[in-house]
Amino acid sequence: MPGIKIINVKVRDVRFPTSLEQHGSDAMHTDPDYSVAYVVLETDTELKGYGLTFTVGRGTEIVVCAVKALSTLVLGKTLEEITGDFRGFYRLLSSDGQMRWIGPEKGVIQLATAAVLNAVWDLWARAEGKPLWKLLADMDPVKLISCIDFRYITDALTEQEALDILVKAKPGKKTREEQMLRDGYPAYTTSCAWLGYTDLQLTQLCSEALAQGWTKFKVKVGADLQDDIRRCSLIRKLIGPDNTLMIDANQRWDVNEAVHWVTKLAEFRPLWIEEPTSPDDILGHASISKALAPFGIGVASGEQCHNRVMFKQFLQASALQFVQIDSCRVGSVNENLAIILMAAKFNVPVCPHAGGVGLCELVQHLILFDYISVSASLSNRMCEYVDHLHEHFRSPTIIRNAHYTPPSDPGFSCEMLEESVQKHQFPEGEVWRDIEKQ
Numbered sequence: 001m002p003g004i005k006i007i008n009v010k011v012r013d014v015r016f017p018t019s020l021e022q023h024g025s026d027a028m029h030t031d032p033d034y035s036v037a038y039v040v041l042e043t044d045t046e047l048k049g050y051g052l053t054f055t056v057g058r059g060t061e062i063v064v065c066a067v068k069a070l071s072t073l074v075l076g077k078t079l080e081e082i083t084g085d086f087r088g089f090y091r092l093l094s095s096d097g098q099m100r101w102i103g104p105e106k107g108v109i110q111l112a113t114a115a116v117l118n119a120v121w122d123l124w125a126r127a128e129g130k131p132l133w134k135l136l137a138d139m140d141p142v143k144l145i146s147c148i149d150f151r152y153i154t155d156a157l158t159e160q161e162a163l164d165i166l167v168k169a170k171p172g173k174k175t176r177e178e179q180m181l182r183d184g185y186p187a188y189t190t191s192c193a194w195l196g197y198t199d200l201q202l203t204q205l206c207s208e209a210l211a212q213g214w215t216k217f218k219v220k221v222g223a224d225l226q227d228d229i230r231r232c233s234l235i236r237k238l239i240g241p242d243n244t245l246m247i248d249a250n251q252r253w254d255v256n257e258a259v260h261w262v263t264k265l266a267e268f269r270p271l272w273i274e275e276p277t278s279p280d281d282i283l284g285h286a287s288i289s290k291a292l293a294p295f296g297i298g299v300a301s302g303e304q305c306h307n308r309v310m311f312k313q314f315l316q317a318s319a320l321q322f323v324q325i326d327s328c329r330v331g332s333v334n335e336n337l338a339i340i341l342m343a344a345k346f347n348v349p350v351c352p353h354a355g356g357v358g359l360c361e362l363v364q365h366l367i368l369f370d371y372i373s374v375s376a377s378l379s380n381r382m383c384e385y386v387d388h389l390h391e392h393f394r395s396p397t398i399i400r401n402a403h404y405t406p407p408s409d410p411g412f413s414c415e416m417l418e419e420s421v422q423k424h425q426f427p428e429g430e431v432w433r434d435i436e437k438q
């Protein structure tokens with residue numbers, strides 16, 4: 001490891017025209033083209049680190065630009081220097097005296113930080129010859145804690161408390177790891193009910209998913225109440241009373257509107273309403289949580305929650321009943337470790353956001369770590385799965401019987417096939433040139 005020095009940071013804008021078929025559509029993102037700012041860290045050895053952050057099309061070029069700005073902080077560093085003081089390196093990126101002005105720790109610069117740090121973690125895991133979840137699960141708790149920046153969260157979680165959580169979960173780790181390798185981690189699907197899908201599509205996809213063994217389904221809502229009632233009723237009938245239904249409004253409503261709307265959908269017994277309102281409205285989420293508790297409906301959020309400080313307040317305010325970590329929205333593994341440990345302290349289940357392109361590949365590692373080393377529980381826990389674009393990855397996710405199979409290849413699973421990258425590079429890739437001609 002001492003010899004591995006980062007000598008080049010390559011970043012590319014890669015987009016998939018998913019909007020053509022309404023894949024990924026919701027009440028706010030009506031035409032998403034699943035995209036990534038794709039980072040490759042080249043080193044002075046054979047090893048490379050691959051990382052990405054997820055976007056939905058236009059604007060990816062801005063994230064690419066932000067990655068380029070951050071790359072000056074990475075170039076010339078050795079992996080040993082970085083991992084020897086990962087907290088310091090995290091701060092270097094997130095608190096650079098000039099660049100922090102365009103954050104701090106939020107928005108485009110935070111997405112760029114995620115892409116770069118995801119690539120560093122990938123490089124570290126590859127250097128150790130382990131999949132990332134295993135690197136984390138095997139890591140000494142003191143070392144693991146040393147990767148986290150506790151600034152701004154010590155009023156909710158101190159280093160000592162974080163360490164205690166990890167130490168307390170040590171017994172049974174081996175058994176849980178074996179269980180994961182045998183059975184996998186439970187997943188739910190969002191692939192059946194994007195907002196732009198017709199009822200016919202919804203019925204077909206849902207029936208297929210049931211036949212494949214899926215038992216938990218998420219439906220997009222929020223644009224039109226009558227449509228939502230019809231679609232939720234259809235899905236509830238298809239999946240029966242015992243399977244699980246979740247609904248997702250992608251920030252469409254005001255607070256009172258959210259309560260009113262979801263109350264109308266309560267008869268379909270959703271487990272949660274996801275992103276009912278602005279992702280920044282902590283007190284609004286708290287009000288919605290309180291109003292919906294009598295119906296047995298929880299509030300879930302996190303895919304656009306931009307840092308640990310926001311998660312801290314959501315937890316302190318009892319504003320969330322499900323914490324949806326995202327592998328690309330916050331500062332990579334470092335910040336997600338802080339969020340996972342805070343969720344454990346507040347006893348709120350982590351149910352990661354995935355899907356998009358590459359998000360399933362990445363976040364499976366984090367939720368496996370959560371189960372093996374932190375929460376030790378599967379109660380009310382599941383990881384999102386969306387069945388798009390996995391064929392573009394060197395080590396795609398493997399789903400068996402609606403469970404994520406722990407990845408075995410070294411790294412963080414987000415290396416893309418070079419051919420796919422070239423074809424989908426925006427705007428010069430073949431796929432985009434063809435679309436332009438039409």
Ligand SMILES: C[C@H](O)[C@@H](O)[C@@H](O)[C@H](O)C(=O)O
Nearest residue numbers: 024025026029032190248355
């Ligand atoms: C634009 C995207 O597809 C979102 O709709 C998606 O990430 C969604 O919120 C989800 O929870 O999967």
Ligand SMILES: [Mg+2]
Nearest residue numbers: 248274275303
């Ligand atoms: Mg969502």
